[in-house]
Amino acid sequence: MVTLSDVAKQANVSKMTVSRVINHPEQVTTELRELVVAAMQELNYQPNAAAKALANNRSNVVKFLILEDIDTTEPYYMNLLFGIARGLDKRQYALQLITDRQKLTAGNADGYLITGARTSDFPWLDQLEKPLVLFGENRYGYDFIDTDNKLGTQMATKYALAKNYQSIIFIGIDVKEPFEYSREAGYINTLQQHAKLPRIYRLANHSRLSQQYIEEHWREFAPNTCFICASDRLAVGVVRGILHEGGAIPRDFGVIGHDGVFLDQVSNPQLTTVQQQVPELGEHLARMLLSKIAQSGAQQGELLLAPKLVTRGTTRE
Template sequence: MITLSDVAKKANVSKMTVSRVINHPEQVTDELRELVEDAMEELDYRPNSAAKALAYNRTNVVKVVILEDVGITEPYYMSLLFGIAKGLDKQQYALQLVTEREDLKLGDPDGYIITGARNTDSELLASLQAPVVVFGENRSGFDFIDTDNKEGIKMATEFAIAKNYQSIIFIGIDVKEPFEYSREAGYINTMQQHQMIPRIHRMANHSHLSQKFINEHWREFARNTIFICASDRLAVGVVRAILHNGGNIPVDFGVIGFDGVFLDQVSNPQLSTIRQPVQRLGEHIARMLLQKIAQSGAQQGELMLTPELILRGTTRD
């Protein structure tokens, strides 16, 4: 049977340090915590989570709440939930998935991870009794983790300018939410820095709507145009419409999406996109919430992870 001493020896630290990592992770550095966690994983050491929960009057349950329609974002959430589960498992926490608002306050979880929240949900989140961390930018004062949306679209726009596309058009999502404001800001700021005029069109996040938009305005788009889209879903619709109207991708038209989880790979041609590190985001948000729980609800702030520009068949080399 693996003991605390075995973990300490493997990680080359004291038993006291191992105990702190298990019981008070906020008291050790990230580097030290990862060292001990790696040793625990390698030795398959499992702390007595039931005893720990009893001692601290906890349930060792975290509710992951999805406040939007999963139907249009299912592959995205599969990756996110896997990352959250991986992060929670390191501290022997169970994940309870909630998709109905009426179930939000049932039970007695140690904390909440909220996804898909909108500005109108702020009052609901503030009423929760346990610590809350939000997945996605917010301006209501909640701790959050997200992709650096502004930086991601900036990358795409700078690439388009460097490749000498004559017209660079942004296809946005028609929501008044922080993540969309940030994505649009990344586009607008970069265009203005290069003395270029921004052109933005917004619609709901459905591929058939972006496809319809391009079809209806096809004659307005000259060759050497690139469409930078706020989601891969919108980008897929743009690609379909360009091909339907006889446009040549990537010679005459370019398309860049945002997400990089699933749709970018099934698109034909495969979609250039801003890839979010979704699984890693899930692990980080789990870690942030567990640290907040350990610190009795203390404010954690925000963390923005940098996305990656992935170039495939819908942009020129």
Template sequence: MITLSDVAKKANVSKMTVSRVINHPGQVTDELKQLVFAAMKDLDYRPNVAAKALANNRSQVIKFFILEDIDTTEPYYMNLLFGIAKGLDEKQYALQLVTSRNYDLGNSDGYIITGARAKDQEWLDRLEKPAVVFGENRYGYDFVDTDNKQGTTMATEYAIAKNYQSLVFIGIDVKEAFEYSREAGFINTMQQHQMIPKIYRMANHSHLSEQFINDNWQKFARNTAFICASDRLAIGIVRGLAHHDAAIPNDFGVFGFDGVFLDQVSNPKLATVKQPIQEIGRLCARMLLQKIAQSGSPQGELLVTPELVIRDSMRK
């Protein structure tokens, strides 16, 4: 039976180095990892993860809860899942996807949760194992999210710099922290430039924002930019403007928010605030594993800087 010592001898490193490569790869150089992995492959050595988990009273399973409807046409969750899986792989954890609130079925070491809303607070409070939320919240739950306020600040500053004279925010009609932050970024920036912020809210559906333009077309003069809280809303704005033969981006500009898929299928392609979804997923996994290692100690919040992607719906 091949042992840790055999791998260390084959790679010409210490047993401690082999152990670190297996258990804490982030603490080891790529060169050492390549040496150890090559030795493991040559010797057909496989770490006994199950035995280690049993000894530590761990299941090596993380449950990922999606508490909102999934639109299968959008690879948003595929990117998030890939990022989470990548983060969990670093510690040999398996991922279990759950799309209901049956939080205590089967064994696991902790939870990553997305799509949580204010109405889910009671359910979240009942969770008995370490949990991390993907999504800004103001209830004290550990979370990772895009810096939503910074994202709309960046988009608004860009639109002002490109000399759009009137700016309109198209928000999502939900009373949630991420939406408040996106609106705050827009409002604060407008006030700093002594401009009047105009805000409209609706459900996050493109047909509603398209209908909004059709119903209010006469209200919007040329040289207006729409800063939208999602790419879905932005696509509807683009369609509504196109229906009235508006010149985009010369007369009207449109900014989305997400940058996962819909921004690229829009015609013209959307300028957007791009969320680093895969990276956020990986950071959620890392935060949760650290929380588990620290016996559930609070981890706080982590806001990730988004990227401003300029495409054909905004002046360049």
């Protein structure tokens, strides 16, 4: 096994210099740094991650807190976790999953990734001292990464218009949160550009509720209508409601969901949906947090990843 001494001998420098290049590269000249790095590469030397973390007074652990109820039958969070883990692995960081906020600050961690934060959570978030990045839009100045929700519903609405659906209805999630405002804004702005009036209904995010709503209000929905839904879960319920009432999908009624992780594929017919790039979102979350840790908590800003519109059997070809 190649040691620190071997690298020092190869580069003709002291062990202290090699240690500084590994742990505090800003303290050595560019010339010395390049010399040591070249020796490390030539000898295929891999610095001990635990020792490096100790030298930097770090744990090399990131905690991921989920602040919302999750359905373990859906792979959304598994995809997100895979992306986060992939991003952390590249820097030899470990991931610890937390579901109880009271345990977030227990033990050691270099920073936090948090998802599911709502408006009522921000006073508590303000008290956290470690670097943190949120998964999901916010308007409180926290660094975050999310899907471009507004762009997603713009794409969906433009597609419905292009397929000549005359009435386009938005079925939203009944929460007063930034991601929902953005999804509604994409729909509203696109309709206004085409001189059409928005029509919005908001429900709790359960398929049985959206199915029930369609069935109870069936006479209000004329043929040649497309429903733009704020989630695949709502979209699945809309599909079931239309089929229960004898509506023809996609000839007379179209349905477009939002998420594209699992339910879109098991729906019958399969859903046209705005697909989030969930593993990539996870990897970007890891990168942003590690960058923030390395920069002693410096602000990182926001990053919105463009979704994809995946067309399937619930809209016209």
